[in-house]
Amino acid sequence: MKKNKQSGMTFIVKTITNLIIGFMMVFGAYIVLYGHITPGGGFPGGVMIALAYILITLAYGRKVVESMVSGIAGSIADDFGALVILVLGLIGLWIGGTFLFNFLPKGTPFSLFSAGNIILYNLAITVKVGMSLYIVFLALAILQRVVTEDETQEVRK
């Protein structure tokens, strides 16, 4: 983590953020991967991972987090997530005759690799939702900066 003394919040917040980020990411990954057995799944896991990035934005400032995952990279990852979901649905249409058909082997119940392609959907939704929330927050942060710096000019962004 770059320690930028000018931007972001105080030292206490930055230290706590350093300690918590890893835990948040691992917990989000756990919610996603076990989504077909325990409550959770794609959407809450994606929100956890996005919240980790938002926490870094709040504690360290926008420039630090943009150097980790830039706006363009987040946007492209977002599009790939959506594309994977749609392609999986269309493959189900081609193989099974109905949209979103479950075409992978179903395995034994209550184990990690069961329930067909639900785990693939969960992973794709995580990437999509996480990156979506991240770039929405980044866009709102950019808007805020521009409004307070240029009060007299009309800005089109």
Added chain:
Amino acid sequence: MTLYFLDFVLLIIGLYALVVKRHIVKKILGVAIMEYAVNLFLILLGFRKSGIAPILTKDMDINTFIHTAVDPLPQALVLTSIVIGLGTLALMVAMAIRLYERYGTFDMEEINRLRG
């Protein structure tokens, strides 16, 4: 029965905030409270007194699951509804920021150039 009544009171509080308050951000919070109220109503429909969460574990008999679990279908509907509400709220907040840039005020009474 009191749970449904209290949920309705929450909806009315959200509606009051949306209609009466003049500040844009308070109106957005009113919409958020109304969405919470409707999601809560959907979950309350499936409630069963002293029921367990609808998670099937390895050592549970299917009959005990049917007779004691709360209804899982409204919970799936509410998950979708929460995501939709998130998208709408993000759009509203972005639009409020843009309105502040153009009009210079957060007061909805002064943002009425379109009339008649």
Added chain:
Amino acid sequence: MTALLPLFTAIPVFSAILILLIGKFDKKNFPRIWSVLTSLSLLVILAVIWGKGTIVHEMGGWKPPFGVVLVSDHLSRLMLLIVNAVAFLVTIYSYVYMKKYEDYLRFFTLFLFMLAGMNGVVLTGDLFNLYVFLEIASIASYALVGYGVDAEELEASFKYLVLGVLASIFILFGIGMIYSVTGSVNMADIARFLTANNIADNKAVLMAVGLFILGFGLKGGLVPFHAWLPDAHSSAPAPISAMLSGVLIKALGIYPLIRIFYNVIDMTPVISTIFIVIGCISMIVGALMGSGQIDIKRLFAFHSVSQMGYVIVGIGLGTPLGIIGALFHLLNHSIFKSLLFLSSGAIENRTGTRNMKELGGLREYMPVTSGSAIVGSLSISGIPPFNGFWSKLIIILAAFQAKNMWAAAALVLTAFLTLMCFLKFLRHAIFGEASERVKGAKEASFAMVFSLVIFAVLCLLVGIFNGWVISNIIVPAQSVITNKLGYISSVLGI
């Protein structure tokens, strides 16, 4: 054949994501060309499944009532025809029109999402799935209304947003009420439960009926829920105004009302009276308030409210003739209202103003645009041989047949008010002395003129061949609406 149904929503979403990905590298040409190809391919798929009876597609292989079904019967095919044909012509129009905003990428992405949402609403057979697709289309339209981020457009978009979210919340409340009574959200299953147990007086069902009229009426722009419509439809860019007034208020407002009140819950005499009263008030209020406007897009938007009142009166009458008139007026209104909005966009593009008093004498400087505006005005006023005359005549005859004299009087009065308004529009804007702004105007570009001419030709053709259109497209849709048991048996297979 059933595998083609999900493609109506999958293909626009796929195109939208592809435009987002590849449009980052090629901002100008790829979004526009790919959108035109997408809407053309949807029309081709519609031509393949046309006339095949009722098709039911079960998503994911799960049978109803456990899974989501997509149902395509004659009413859905009529709505799909309206939505996709207008969308195709509007994408051709906006090929050139969006140059002044210089941001094709986000416009066409949002446009394709709105198209996917509308296709999903008319195809689905499940109440909650209808709500999800309604939200997709609505959120895309909220963003599209405030597209050029000027002060007035943002204010109109915010008003539309708040009222639209309120409507969605009430619709979800109504769905919850229906679920608490019947235990299922599948439309055919709800219909089977309600007819088998005969609970017409159940308080929860009545509350759900009231909430649905409130929610879907707000989306469809009926009085007293019309407050967002003039601002939103006049401040949006012209192709979006055409899509909103032409298809969105029909697919999201009127179609769910028809589907729910004829195929799911029974149409009792009380609901029928409510529809007729709301329809009459909408017609008269819309026409009266429209006659005082000098902004041409605001005038067209108020007349949208008025014409939707016609459709709701026809639906509320409940007789087969009334439903045929209402559906035919739905088809006609989408053609001529889109034509009027697109021509107003062409006028604004060349002269820079929407004020009727500043325009005048467009007939010499922009002949094709003013010709199509004349065709549109004559159609909406109900002048033969254009298409508006026949559908208004059928609804008035249905009102006389049902012995509802107040409704018939209101219908005839509104027809006169509409004619008066549009003659005023023609006198000020098209004929008369040419003002300074108009003198420098040239004819609109080829893509815009192409869409305008196709719409005007469709107005004339549907008017002349109205017998063929009614018996092949409208009457099958009407037979599906009044046949609730047929709907239940074709979806559930019992």
